[in-house]
Amino acid sequence: MSVSGYYAWRKRPLSLHDQQEPRLEAQVRAAHERTRETFGAERLQKELSNCGVQIGLHRIKRLRTKLGLRCKQKRKFKATTNSKHNLPVAPNILDQDFGVSAPNQAWCGDITYIATDEGWLYLAGLKDLYSGEIVGYAMSERMTKQLVMQALFRAVTSHRPPPGLIQHTDRGSQYCAHAYQKLLKQFGMQASMSRRGNCFDNAPIESFWGSLKNELVYHRKFATRDQASKEITEYIEIFYNRQRTQERLDYLSPAAFTQRFRLSKIAA
The missing domain is CATH 3.30.420.10 (Ribonuclease H-like superfamily/Ribonuclease H)
Incomplete structure (x- = not known):
């Protein structure tokens, strides 16, 4: 690139995409912290949308990577209660059917x-x-x-x-x-x-x-x-x-x- 071409490039106004970048970075970071570092890209997009911020999923993923934002890591844990007893046990009515149609069912x-x-x-x-x-x-x-x-x-x-x-x-x-x-x-x-x-x-x-x-x-x-x-x-x-x-x-x-x-x- 020539010297004149370089200075012409420097004087060129920022695109709308580039102008939005600092604001969106701040909004994505704030949403990440507000949701306690627990939301992935899709849920973060919904959270921002609920706050009136429209941003594409791909851009959120890119900004999360750029800002080093990651969800908290999951770990396994052990069961607590003791089932070794002689007390009566109820039948398994639910039988892994977790689909209900209303609260308090x-x-x-x-x-x-x-x-x-x-x-x-x-x-x-x-x-x-x-x-x-x-x-x-x-x-x-x-x-x-x-x-x-x-x-x-x-x-x-x-x-x-x-x-x-x-x-x-x-x-x-x-x-x-x-x-x-x-x-x-x-x-x-x-x-x-x-x-x-x-x-x-x-x-x-x-x-x-x-x-x-x-x-x-x-x-x-x-x-x-x-x-x-x-x-x-x-x-x-x-x-x-x-x-x-x-x-x-x-x-x-x-x-x-x-x-x-x-x-x-x-x-x-």
């Missing part, structure tokens, strides 16, 4: 654990199969039937499900306990339990544990159980239920997906 429940410097923190949760919303949860330093009963009480209090709801869990002694089964009957719920050693029977709640641990727990060091409890509560209430969009839910959050269902019923 079926919930999946389970217990997981989180490490802190003070010791283990146990978390019991219940997930609605329609929206994926975590409808009830409780935390304690002990893994007891009272823990799962507290999670159930909270779910029933906040969602008021109609009689006949199927509540699926594994065969853990906490869920098989007479007091817990009695509580289910009082609420008009049907107990359903996984086959022995088959984690796929309770896949929806296992999927949530994976999200919680890969998006929060594995990237934090909790000094106390109280610190862990506060951050987990914020993750569930603010991020997972209300902000974290899912492809299965038409790129809506669980709360927004439930709200859309309710509004459609009112309109009908």
Whole structure:
């Protein structure tokens, strides 16, 4: 290139594409941080679109690579509850049929654990199969039937499900306990339990544990159980239920997906 050609090139105005680049870089980075480094390119595109930013999928992929933005890495984790007991076990009513047509038709429940410097923190949760919303949860330093009963009480209090709801869990002694089964009957719920050693029977709640641990727990060091409890509560209430969009839910959050269902019923 000649000297005159070089200076002519330098004076040439930036294309619209190049002018947009710094702004889009900032918006993609902000969306990546806002979604806690958990969204891939497609979900990030939907997130930006919901904020009024129109950008192609290929460009998002290119900008993520350019900016060094990557999702948090997934890790495997172990099952928690103990199914070695002599308590009665409910039949597997759900039988891996996770397709429901409305909220509060079926919930999946389970217990997981989180490490802190003070010791283990146990978390019991219940997930609605329609929206994926975590409808009830409780935390304690002990893994007891009272823990799962507290999670159930909270779910029933906040969602008021109609009689006949199927509540699926594994065969853990906490869920098989007479007091817990009695509580289910009082609420008009049907107990359903996984086959022995088959984690796929309770896949929806296992999927949530994976999200919680890969998006929060594995990237934090909790000094106390109280610190862990506060951050987990914020993750569930603010991020997972209300902000974290899912492809299965038409790129809506669980709360927004439930709200859309309710509004459609009112309109009908």
